[in-house]
Amino acid sequence: MNTQLIEKVYEEVRRKIASGEIKANDIEKTVKELAKCENESKVKNEIIEVKEVKKEGKFMQAPGLxxxxxxxxxxxxxxxxxxxxxxxxxxxxxxxxxxxxxxxxxxxxxxxxxxxxxxxxxxxxxxxxxxxxxxxxxxxxxxxxxxxxxxxxxxxxxxxxxxxxxxxxxxxGDVYGNDAGHLEMQYSARASLAIEKAFGAPVGKAFGLVIGAPAAIGVMMADTAVKTANVEIVAYSSPSKGTSHSNEVILAITGDSGAVRQAVIAGREVGKKLLNALGDEPTSTTEPYI
Amino acid sequence: MNTQLIEKVYEEVRRKIASGEIKANDIEKTVKELAKCENESKVKNEIIEVKEVKKEGKFMQAPGLxxxxxxxxxxxxxxxxxxxxxxxxxxxxxxxxxxxxxxxxxxxxxxxxxxxxxxxxxxxxxxxxxxxxxxxxxxxxxxxxxxxxxxxxxxxxxxxxxxxxxxxxxxxGDVYGNDAGHLEMQYSARASLAIEKAFGAPVGKAFGLVIGAPAAIGVMMADTAVKTANVEIVAYSSPSKGTSHSNEVILAITGDSGAVRQAVIAGREVGKKLLNALGDEPTSTTEPYI
Amino acid sequence: MNTQLIEKVYEEVRRKIASGEIKANDIEKTVKELAKCENESKVKNEIIEVKEVKKEGKFMQAPGLxxxxxxxxxxxxxxxxxxxxxxxxxxxxxxxxxxxxxxxxxxxxxxxxxxxxxxxxxxxxxxxxxxxxxxxxxxxxxxxxxxxxxxxxxxxxxxxxxxxxxxxxxxxGDVYGNDAGHLEMQYSARASLAIEKAFGAPVGKAFGLVIGAPAAIGVMMADTAVKTANVEIVAYSSPSKGTSHSNEVILAITGDSGAVRQAVIAGREVGKKLLNALGDEPTSTTEPYI
Missing domain, CATH: 3.30.70.1710 (BMC (bacterial microcompartment) domain)
Structure with missing residues (x-):
């Protein structure tokens, strides 16, 4: 490959870091952004447009089934x-x-x-x-x-x-991700049969889910959640128990609805801080709802 | 994406290989990079070409073992x-x-x-x-x-x-993929011992395989396949049973050779439509054989 | 993150592409190379610098926990x-x-x-x-x-x-990777309780680890390692036994410290040759220590 070009770009980047024109952190982010092929927001708009178009049925390959x-x-x-x-x-x-x-x-x-x-x-x-x-x-x-x-x-x-x-x-809404991992929080004021089937949680009671990946972050989130409010642990899953060898810790809790909500939020806040220590600021996939 | 640009770059790359300026290994890497960002089918052909070059032993890092x-x-x-x-x-x-x-x-x-x-x-x-x-x-x-x-x-x-x-x-030949998942169909007029070992299918009889990922697509393909012709289910595997937690449904069937072939083809057609609803049109890795 | 900066870099890149000063392909490749920490040692140093800066707390999103x-x-x-x-x-x-x-x-x-x-x-x-x-x-x-x-x-x-x-x-240091897979070798003159817990190896004795992915390469490395020196097999793990369905063969050995070291090195050399047959030359993540 054109080593000289790499060298040139690299030198320019180094110069700008040295001169304080850009911060090292920013550059790391920038090359990651570029590596994804293009300016994020632009491409995101593109993708949203495409999805919109798809919804309108213009180009979508409707399966006709x-x-x-x-x-x-x-x-x-x-x-x-x-x-x-x-x-x-x-x-x-x-x-x-x-x-x-x-x-x-x-x-x-x-x-x-x-x-x-x-x-x-x-x-x-x-x-x-x-x-x-x-x-x-x-x-x-x-x-x-x-x-x-x-x-x-x-x-x-x-x-x-x-x-x-x-x-x-x-x-x-409360699924957050960055390059290093992801967090997921869920809350229901009244669990029904899907939650019961998946996690063994009692039907009709408030239910909360606190997930962190890599799993180490999930351990910390789980500890924070259960210390924050008076909730009951329904299930604790880790890479070798209760997951399909995923790199997650999954805490499922039940209890009084206010307590469950409070515990979930506390887990979320510590998770966001820890995931941020490994990469960019984790952002919601859509809009937080808890 | 800009097809002319790919064309141009490819020509230059080809020239450089011919002149010995760069090695085939490097080129494969480049086309893989492109494959992640650019015109799918074209680049796929490129990769096949590069592999052909490798087979000829010109640039391969022969391990000498x-x-x-x-x-x-x-x-x-x-x-x-x-x-x-x-x-x-x-x-x-x-x-x-x-x-x-x-x-x-x-x-x-x-x-x-x-x-x-x-x-x-x-x-x-x-x-x-x-x-x-x-x-x-x-x-x-x-x-x-x-x-x-x-x-x-x-x-x-x-x-x-x-x-x-x-x-x-x-x-x-009947492995199809896009960004969202993959499909795989296999057919043998006469199964032998590897198929028996892997799927428990009877030796000497016709055998067919219908696979869809994500698994939801595989369920639909399986239903279509078994409804299409008079075949017998040898095995039905899903993420928590018979796979290594892969996101696939795998249907293995046996029966009369014509029926097996017909069932596999029917599964393939519905699978291609559904996978297309999640992404680009799925294309064969090489050339379909069924 | 600094969106303006990304915008600026992106604009510059776009300008250079437009003026023909650089080709889109090269830039894409370049940033990818950089992102992958390539131009290996140079960028690695840069990243270490960045991490150092992070450690000094200048830019790091210190979790404050x-x-x-x-x-x-x-x-x-x-x-x-x-x-x-x-x-x-x-x-x-x-x-x-x-x-x-x-x-x-x-x-x-x-x-x-x-x-x-x-x-x-x-x-x-x-x-x-x-x-x-x-x-x-x-x-x-x-x-x-x-x-x-x-x-x-x-x-x-x-x-x-x-x-x-x-x-x-x-x-x-003895983790090597390329696009096709990875190799890992480990050696300890005196195993302690973490090695015992993970692999069942005897505490206080020399211990070695020989890992190849895809698993086929690991089989070959394992055979080479045990033939090279008089070592004892502690554990042999493969995709369906002893791993979490990873695509690895993991050989754990014990014995006389010289023999273990010799066996591990022999496994490493054959592994590097084989992985190179599938892709680029595998390189150490940091600095080899065995």
Missing amino acids: TEFVGTGIGDTIGLVIANIDSALHAAMGIDKKFHSIGIIGARTGAGPQIMAADEAVKATNTEIVSIELPRDTKGGAGHGCLIIFGAEDVSDARRAVEVTLKELPRTF | TEFVGTGIGDTIGLVIANIDSALHAAMGIDKKFHSIGIIGARTGAGPQIMAADEAVKATNTEIVSIELPRDTKGGAGHGCLIIFGAEDVSDARRAVEVTLKELPRTF | TEFVGTGIGDTIGLVIANIDSALHAAMGIDKKFHSIGIIGARTGAGPQIMAADEAVKATNTEIVSIELPRDTKGGAGHGCLIIFGAEDVSDARRAVEVTLKELPRTF
């Missing part, structure tokens, strides 16, 4: 099968009473989709058949997901998938 | 050990009758390597000792692989590895 | 909790006698952190409570880690974390 419901953040896809094949039905271990299934799958995220699915089961006549958590996030430290709703009627299954997709922008 | 057999798509490497160390032999749990082993390992792909190895065991006097599936694909949603052939004679082991590497361009 | 100890290579973070919450204490399964814990977590690397932690337990009044190995390395083929030290006194826990972080530049 009645089974397709929609897509969402984190490469989430929502599908529905009106009458699942009986042999596959058996192989998947689905209860015989469900002819129809709704499917939510994603590359990035499990918590946001589970919390959204929890709203969906509240709002529809469906049950959660299964929640599976691949080790994914496209090279990140966490999970993807595969969530299956069972329904006796296909319109119920479709509605559950629609509600889930609609909730995702909210439930991604 | 008698154990080295060759490399292939997906960072696949083929090796052979004439007399494996006896203590290691025991630690690996290999049958004592095999002094020699052939080794196929890869970062990306398990199905293509298993299908290729199946042809190898048909063609040589070897057995499949083990097939292991790491969660890999370099940040993607699937597996890598480690396949070990046992042989009494080193020339048999070497031949098995050679046949496997030679089959790879074909067995990667 | 007494629990924060420091950071290191591989997105390693070191933390300490003086009095871990009693409910969390139980959920984590920590021995009651430890009120204080030290925490080492990382996205990339398990071996380097374990070897460093081994020095830490030698040097401090702490015990290894747990070592967990997520499947991570940010899209690579290996592990991250979560190591917890137990101590009766917080100053001991802090000291253990400090020693671990300080040892990391050394223990990353």
Whole structure:
């Protein structure tokens, strides 16, 4: 490769650091930004535009399948099968009473989709058949997901998938990331069956989720959360227990709604500080909701 | 992106290779860089060309080891050990009758390597000792692989590895990918011992594989495949069952050869439509063979 | 971050591309090279400088938490909790006698952190409570880690974390990588309790680690290592046994210190040749120490 060019750019960068014209920290950030090919905000606008266009159906490769419901953040896809094949039905271990299934799958995220699915089961006549958590996030430290709703009627299954997709922008609100890892906080004033299935939390009570990656940050967040308010630990998962070998600590808590909310927020604040010590300031994927 | 620019850069690069100014190794790196940011299909062809150059042995960093057999798509490497160390032999749990082993390992792909190895065991006097599936694909949603052939004679082991590497361009033919995930279809008119070892499929019968990632797409592909033709499910794997927590659904089917082929093709078509709803049009890694 | 600065750099780059002074491709490559810390030693120094500056507290986003100890290579973070919450204490399964814990977590690397932690337990009044190995390395083929030290006194826990972080530049010395995979070698003249906990190796004896990814390369390195010198196999791990489905073969050996060292070096040399057959020449993360 053109070593001289690299040298030249490098020298210029060094000069500017030396002269105080730019700060070393900024440069590190700058090259990372550039390395991603382009000016962030520009490209982000581009991406948003493209997504908008897609939504308008101009360029989107609409699959033209009645089974397709929609897509969402984190490469989430929502599908529905009106009458699942009986042999596959058996192989998947689905209860015989469900002819129809709704499917939510994603590359990035499990918590946001589970919390959204929890709203969906509240709002529809469906049950959660299964929640599976691949080790994914496209090279990140966490999970993807595969969530299956069972329904006796296909319109119920479709509605559950629609509600889930609609909730995702909210439930991604307290997912924060940077180059070094991610944080996720979730809160529900009243847990329903998806949360029960995924974490064993009591239905009808307030529920909170505090996740940090790399896992060391999650340990610290968990300790902070449970010390902050009078909450009960529902589950504590770590790389070798309760996760699919993801680099996360996942704390699930229950209790009085005010206490749960307070604990989650305390975990979030310490997590943001620690993740920032490893990289850029972690920012919300959408808009914080807790 | 600016196709003319790619064209121009490529021409210059080609010129420099010809003149010996830069090495093929460097070039491969460059096109990979481009592949991350630029016109997909074009660059993919570029990469194949570069690999072709490598095969001709012009620029390759030949390891100079008698154990080295060759490399292939997906960072696949083929090796052979004439007399494996006896203590290691025991630690690996290999049958004592095999002094020699052939080794196929890869970062990306398990199905293509298993299908290729199946042809190898048909063609040589070897057995499949083990097939292991790491969660890999370099940040993607699937597996890598480690396949070990046992042989009494080193020339048999070497031949098995050679046949496997030679089959790879074909067995990667129905592997499709885009930024959001991947699809894989495989078909064999007559399954042999590698397919039996990996999926429990009956030897001598037609065999088909239908894989979708993210897993939600795989569920839909599986349902379509089994509804299309009269086939039997050999195995159904999902993130928490039968995979190494990969974000895939893997359907293995057997039956009449025409039916298996028809089912696999039907799964492929629905998979391509769904993956396209999450990203660019999925394209074959090499040339479709089914 | 300084958006104006990014804007400025971007504008300059754009200008130079427009004027033909530099080609878009070259710039893209250049910043990527820089971002990857290439033009290796030069940029490495720069980054070390940046880190030094960070340490001086000039630009670092110091978390302002007494629990924060420091950071290191591989997105390693070191933390300490003086009095871990009693409910969390139980959920984590920590021995009651430890009120204080030290925490080492990382996205990339398990071996380097374990070897460093081994020095830490030698040097401090702490015990290894747990070592967990997520499947991570940010899209690579290996592990991250979560190591917890137990101590009766917080100053001991802090000291253990400090020693671990300080040892990391050394223990990353025989970690080699390229685009296709990685190699790791470790050597200790006298194994202590962290090595015993992680690999089951005998305390007080020489210990060696030989790791190759993709796993096929690790098989070959393992065979070479054990054939080279009279060593004993402590553990042999592969994608489906002893790893978190990582694409590695991990050989742990013990024996006479000279023999272990010789075996490790032999494994390293064959590994470097094989990994080079799949990509660029593998280079040390810091400085080789074995």
